[in-house]
Amino acid sequence: MEKQPTSSDLEQFRQQWQQEVSARTQQQAKGSNSNHVRTKSSTDQGHRPERLINKPPGPHPLADKHDEEVIPESSAQAVLTERLGHLDIGDADADEFSKLGRAEPTTALEHYERAVEKEGQGKLGDSLSHYRRAFKLDDSVDQAYKEKHFAHKWKPSKPNPSNAAVTVPSTAHHSQSAEAGKQAVPQTTAQLIASFADCDIENAPPMIEGDAPPPCPIRKLPTEVLLELLDHIARIDISIYARLASVCKKLAYHVYTESSIWKRISLGAEFGLASQQYHFATDIQGRPIIWSAVEDEEEDIDERPMPPVTDALFPANQDWREILHSYPRIRYTGVYISTVNYTRSGGTSATPSTWGSQVHIVTYYRYLRFFRDGTLISLLTTHEPIEVIHLLTKENIALVRSGKTVDPMKFAGAGQTLSQQPNMPPPPSAQNILKHALRGRWRLCHPSLDSAEVASNSIVPGDVHIETEGGAGPRYQYTMHLSLKHGNNRNKFATKNNKLIWKGFWSYNSITHDWAEFQLRNDKAFWFSRVKSYGLGY
Template sequence: MEDTSTSSALDQFRQEWQQEVHARSQGKQQKSSNARNASSKSQTEQRTKPERPINRPPGQHTLTEVKDEDEIVPESSAQGALSDRVDGLNPKNVDDDEFSGLYQGEPKTALEHFERAVEKEGQGKLSDSLNHYRKAYRLDAEVDQKYKEKHFAHRWKSGKVNPSNAAPTVPSTAHHSQSEAGTEPVPRTTEQLIASFADSEIINADPMIEGDIPPPCPIKKLPTEVLLELLQHIATADVSIYARLASVCRKLAYHVYTENPIWKRIALGNEFGLASQRYHFGTDVQGRPAIWQALEDDDEDERPMPPITADLFSTEQDWREVFHSYPRIRFTGVYISTVNYTRSGGASVTPSTWGAQVHIVTYYRYLRFFRDGTVISLLTTHEPIEVVHLLTRENVAQIRASGGKEPMHPLNFTSSAPALLHHRDEKNAPPPTAQNILKHALRGRWRLCHPSLESIEVGSNAAAPGDLHIETEGGAGPRYMYTMHLSLKNGNTRNKFATKNNKLIWKGFWSYNSLTSDWAEFHLRNDKAFWFSRVKSYGLGY
């Protein structure tokens, strides 16, 4: 009886197991058939739809694989991630939000982190935004430029004129000009524009009261020869006023731009041109005229150079370009070098400080050049607004003068040159603040390399046209002398109309001991280039 019951139970279990296995096999076959149908359907749809390019971000950056503490997400932040996903489902107004179409997945590249940071910032989640900004800049330091190009480049391009092959229905000035004149206008060059002013006339000034008779214009009746002679006198008196005459009217603009003889007089003149430059040392370090020259010196770079005349240039020379391009020292202002560097401070006494102390040190170097070949050099921590109006030879000479009970200046006497002044003028003496600033001012001399000289190797330095050599007194004592080697450059090399000869770059700085004939080189680790600044109180530098 027991055998029949156990066999019947075993048969029943076998039947149920076979039914369950059969049901599972049928379900798998049905799923596979559905998947095959879906894949075949998608392939047919892809064949029917036209292919189009898909813009995708570049491949994953190698730095994205590096995990740091900021990228580790704790388990407690799962609820915050879920809330972010719910916030992303809220509808947004596309017209009001420019960033609604940003990348919504998990950011991986630098641009995606930056986009997510902008999105979080717009939602007011500044902490999350800051984390994404940090990750973006770690991956790419120029990610902000890429973000601008991606999201704002269409605005920059929309402001440009439509190309010639664009649809004529698009409003554009180019299409209007084509429909009216039949040809596309070609922009004229500066030379063509100035040439069109040749037949213009000097226009009278507008009347002070509308409807009244305009004031007379006597210059309008002058012959051209007399007008050009008058313009030449203006140019030799102040070349900046002559250049500003081009903005008065078209006739004067034509003469200012095209009169090559006037620009030749300016370029070769001793007022502002190349003749005003010094190509050999004409004074000693203290500023007294040099009355002797070392005949045994065979160095061609030290010999007096011939004056610059028109014979050194070609006959068809553009003298306006010569005046602007050739190296020239400016006497209407001062050259200033601003130096900033940081150094570590002292150790903190208390352990509760946030970090180590850092000191930012700022000092200035000043160079003012004079037409007689002298120069004043000053190293100080005072700002230019406190120094430039005091940097004159008269103030330096008054401070150097020794008189009465006051101690003598340490740089008044050297082994070869006595002081220039022996008595102080109490009436014209500079104020105490100026004495404190200018007590470290150094007198010196300067010269430029002659334009006709080619590059010459002098030791480890190369002397080329435009190089500037300065010799000043030594600040450490009367037996020392400082030698500076600089080069005249243009501050802005990309714009040809920018100011020229307004930058002095360092090439070398040495100290010479006249007793031991030893040279010591200063390492210019923090020093920057000199930049020219116009000072109105200096006038034209005479």
């Protein structure tokens, strides 16, 4: 049985409870008195009493705890953005004639870099203005430019101090370093590609970790079927075929070592030597020429049609990939541009001082666009490439020469061609540019010419002969003799066949049969520039 509480115990509990209540009441009274005194003192000093502000509750302590292995979504996105920000492969088919917004330079070094860029493009007026601004901001900006772009050429990467202590070489140390050096010798490209022979095409990684990877049907194809597929890709676009080498090791091995595909492309009519014109296939106006062979009359080498290019003209163990890369070929996917700059004196000054004498910087451009049928367009103008290259089509020239007059409100845009607007001619500005364009024809030196024929005709492999209309009238005809060269011969992997240098330029009078040679005093070489709107040149 439980023990019942007595009256004495209840009385003792009641007294203890009363003492606790009275102590708590006295403590609350003291706190209110102190707050009242503080408020009164602050009010007496002239300060405004503090107002109560509704503030949101603070974060829970557990909110600051994060699992070290789990990255928040925002942090993961920031890290991924930072990593991908450094990756920029660009557009492989992009050209340099698109108007892109660029920030104006602000510092002296930025002005100097922009001036060097403009000077390389042939825009000497803009280059001179940037040079002046750069030297106004910093008179030693040229030294800063050299330190930034050319310091690595003369500064040693590991300088050896003159006061370095002389140490005794260790035999064991040198033997270990020699063994490490033997193991660290890098492989050649051929050895590296050969090691990919036994690799397989791997599946793409799963989108979710732990899930099954997506299917890869091309992995199950036999080698014969895969090579046939690669051959079709190479015929459609050789640049896409070359970029397949960066997909996986197996495709890199086939792209690099499959000589039959490179041979087909090198001798084919899509991008190879069969697409070149080794004789004049048309007249200057672009009409096809019908050849007729006369047995009794000896034919001139410059006029007879040449045989097709076959593998019999090349050695048996020839690298066909190198043939396609470096053998003389005219490119149809862009335009060859020659930028010419020269200076001439301006008006004479009224005072004998030469500080006020004017000097004019003259800039003009020559354009050559080649077509697969043996025709071409030649243009000499002062307009910049971005205003001209999209107008160089045979359809636009035919419309301009037709003399049609259309309401100016119905003109097409300056960048549109006939294929985009079939019923509208170019705008008046484009007509002003294209009225100076000249039609013509071209041919390339045939690789089967022997040394005797080359010596008698003063031509070498890679020479290009061009005949165009005369700019002074229908009785004149222009003849150009150019030679295909590589822009950078030192770099093995640099772009090839991207330069046309002058060998001669003449004018022929069809009535008097007189020849007049132009003095190429200021003219520069032609450089090839890719134009995306041209496609593959078909």
